[in-house]
Amino acid sequence: MLKPAICEMRKVYVDTLIELAKRDKNIVVLEADLAGAIGTKRFGEIYPNQYINCGIMEANMVGVAAGLSLTGKHSFIHTFSSFAARRAFDQIFMSLAYAGLDAVMLGSDAGITSEHNGGTHMSFEDIGLMRMLPNCIVTEASDEVMLKKLLLKAYEKGGLWYIRTSRKKVPRIYDLDENFEIGTAKVVKDGNDVAILAYGISVADAYEGAMLLETEGIRAAVIDMFSIQPLDFQMILHYADKTGAIVTVENHQIAGGLGSATAEVLAENKKAVKFTRLGIKGRYGQTGTIDYLKKDYGIDKYSIADQVKKLLG
Amino acid sequence: MNTQIMDKQEIRSLELFAKKIRLNMIKSLFNLGFGHYGGSLSIVETLAVLYGKVMHIDPQNPNLVERDYFILSKGHAGPAYYAALALTGYFNLDRLYTLNQFGTKLPSHPDRRLTPGVDMTTGSLGQGISAACGVAKSFQMDRTKQYVYCIVGDGELNEGQCWEAFQFAAHNKLDHLIVFLDENKKQLDGPTHEVCQTYDYAEKLRAFGFDTQKVDGKSVEKIVMAVEEAKKTTGKPHIIILDTVKGQGFPYLEQKEDNHHVRPTENEKEIIRQFIEELEQKIGGDKDA
Numbered sequence: 001m002l003k004p005a006i007c008e009m010r011k012v013y014v015d016t017l018i019e020l021a022k023r024d025k026n027i028v029v030l031e032a033d034l035a036g037a038i039g040t041k042r043f044g045e046i047y048p049n050q051y052i053n054c055g056i057m058e059a060n061m062v063g064v065a066a067g068l069s070l071t072g073k074h075s076f077i078h079t080f081s082s083f084a085a086r087r088a089f090d091q092i093f094m095s096l097a098y099a100g101l102d103a104v105m106l107g108s109d110a111g112i113t114s115e116h117n118g119g120t121h122m123s124f125e126d127i128g129l130m131r132m133l134p135n136c137i138v139t140e141a142s143d144e145v146m147l148k149k150l151l152l153k154a155y156e157k158g159g160l161w162y163i164r165t166s167r168k169k170v171p172r173i174y175d176l177d178e179n180f181e182i183g184t185a186k187v188v189k190d191g192n193d194v195a196i197l198a199y200g201i202s203v204a205d206a207y208e209g210a211m212l213l214e215t216e217g218i219r220a221a222v223i224d225m226f227s228i229q230p231l232d233f234q235m236i237l238h239y240a241d242k243t244g245a246i247v248t249v250e251n252h253q254i255a256g257g258l259g260s261a262t263a264e265v266l267a268e269n270k271k272a273v274k275f276t277r278l279g280i281k282g283r284y285g286q287t288g289t290i291d292y293l294k295k296d297y298g299i300d301k302y303s304i305a306d307q308v309k310k311l312l313g
Numbered sequence: 314m315n316t317q318i319m320d321k322q323e324i325r326s327l328e329l330f331a332k333k334i335r336l337n338m339i340k341s342l343f344n345l346g347f348g349h350y351g352g353s354l355s356i357v358e359t360l361a362v363l364y365g366k367v368m369h370i371d372p373q374n375p376n377l378v379e380r381d382y383f384i385l386s387k388g389h390a391g392p393a394y395y396a397a398l399a400l401t402g403y404f405n406l407d408r409l410y411t412l413n414q415f416g417t418k419l420p421s422h423p424d425r426r427l428t429p430g431v432d433m434t435t436g437s438l439g440q441g442i443s444a445a446c447g448v449a450k451s452f453q454m455d456r457t458k459q460y461v462y463c464i465v466g467d468g469e470l471n472e473g474q475c476w477e478a479f480q481f482a483a484h485n486k487l488d489h490l491i492v493f494l495d496e497n498k499k500q501l502d503g504p505t506h507e508v509c510q511t512y513d514y515a516e517k518l519r520a521f522g523f524d525t526q527k528v529d530g531k532s533v534e535k536i537v538m539a540v541e542e543a544k545k546t547t548g549k550p551h552i553i554i555l556d557t558v559k560g561q562g563f564p565y566l567e568q569k570e571d572n573h574h575v576r577p578t579e580n581e582k583e584i585i586r587q588f589i590e591e592l593e594q595k596i597g598g599d600k601d602a
């Protein structure tokens with residue numbers, strides 16, 4: 001089911017922006033001195049008039065995007081997720097969200113995918129922050145197919161978007177013609193015994209964890225909750241009823257992340273199912289490789305399978 | 314200017330210290346396989362001056378209350394900082410090889426909770442300079458003789474927070490704050506004049522109320538003199554603008570255009586290996602690590 005990646009997420013970002021700019025001269029791509037990291041220099045070479053490298057000024061970049069939006073332009077802002085969400089949060093709140101302006105923000109190096117940049121750069125809070133903004137669509141791209149579709153959808157729908165992603169290659173989950181609706185989770189694998197809800201890089205690990213469980217006769221459903229806001233609460237309730245056991249997995253603090261969001265849905269709907277949350281539990285980031293970090297934070301396929309078994313007892 | 318501050322021998326010994334910082338820093342990055350070579354190399358001479366002469370510190374007692382403080386606001390240059398700390402005696406040189414390894418005490422970006430001698434956690438650009446202002450304000454409130462030294466990058470000054478800090482420093486007359494601006498003329502995406510024109514930082518900082526000097530950042534002697542000079546001016550915060558080269562002191566990297574973060578190719582690995590050998594020979598028997 002998992003397929004090897006065709007290209008890096010950053011290539012998908014740049015290719016898609018180029019595709020959009022072909023159709024619309026109001027597309028503007030903004031960077032804060034991380035064009036080299038995400039690859040948008042290539043965009044700037046083709047569309048120099050639709051490309052702004054602000055320099056290292058994330059807060060100002062958000063304000064500039066607000067001004068561009070005021071005058072009918074479509075801004076695509078990129079920086080690392082740590083600086084996008086944490087560093088410029090008041091500007092995002094005030095000048096974009098509260099002011100009711102449109103922009104698409106790509107937060108790259110999501111969570112542990114910042115690897116060796118370490119704790120200062122490792123965003124485990126961005127989903128939590130962004131989902132507190134009532135009109136912000138909050139997503140993480142689980143693979144390259146989804147990233148492209150989300151970017152196109154963001155352009156078509158307008159509004160304020162936060163799309164979290166890795167910059168590099170991630171296992172491919174979806175066929176190229178797959179479509180995604182905001183607010184509708186994706187069933188990656190069905191199952192009756194337990195439902196594992198995940199998003200971003202954790203979907204692939206949840207899937208592999210579920211395959212491990214399969215060999216032991218446990219049939220786990222894997223649901224891609226890529227749309228954190230709006231959240232597909234009906235899917236959560238459906239699988240709570242169907243399996244009676246829910247596990248969330250995320251490359252983010254469980255507090256404020258999908259773990260919190262799912263707990264809210266279950267509690268408010270009186271679903272006293274077996275429930276456990278995997279993800280970052282009150283810790284900060286650190287330097288390491290993705291594999292090392294997954295293991296250390298307990299979100300690798302083996303930890304997922306173990307925790308599911310523990311939950312089912 | 315007073316040239317009597319140091320005799321020739323002291324200058325030579327600081328130059329040797331700088332070479333050792335450079336050597337050990339490069340060895341640790343080489344061992345790791347990638348890292349922020351460019352911006353680490355351009356502050357080597359300044360670190361040699363700070364840790365080899367200027368700062369009142371005790372490596373045996375990193376938390377000495379009456380010490381001078383140092384904040385590396387451009388945190389990505391951590392590897393140079395760690396080499397200076399190790400050579401000053403805060404920890405063993407062997408530890409440099411744990412740079413970025415699992416569970417390390419030496420992460421890419423400085424972490425005050427992990428590394429003895431690191432006064433402040435940095436890595437998100439523009440924040441260290443504000444903390445340095447806080448330290449300087451505290452010294453002023455307590456009327457101590459301590460100084461706080463801070464290195465900022467020329468790209469880092471894009472961040473508005475730096476200019477908030479500068480206003481605060483000048484308004485509060487923080488004359489025990491000595492800021493070094495590593496003007497290596499490059500940031501991540503290229504030359505500063507292409508990404509965000511800096512204009513004349515000396516003129517800007519003078520207008521912001523700073524005691525401003527501009528010196529050759531490759532000369533330990535000039536840097537020492539600038540610090541001594543700065544200390545003579547009271548009632549103003551100080552900035553010493555360092556005319557540096559990104560990749561400083563490593564000819565190949567100085568020339569390399571994209572030298573911010575380097576993951577050496579096989580060919581480059583050979584060049585680095587040769588440079589390490591060259592430096593070791595220059596330093597002679599006293600190479601450490």
Ligand SMILES: Cc1ncc(C[n+]2csc(CCOP(=O)(O)OP(=O)(O)O)c2C)c(N)n1
Nearest residue numbers: 033352436437438466467468469499500501
């Ligand atoms: C707030 C923030 N934004 C972006 C980055 C990513 N980043 C790391 S170093 C760097 C360039 C820094 O340029 P400069 O200050 O000139 O440093 P130097 O040339 O000395 O390496 C950038 C954009 C960061 N660390 N922090």
Ligand SMILES: [Mg+2]
Nearest residue numbers: 467468499500
């Ligand atoms: Mg620079």
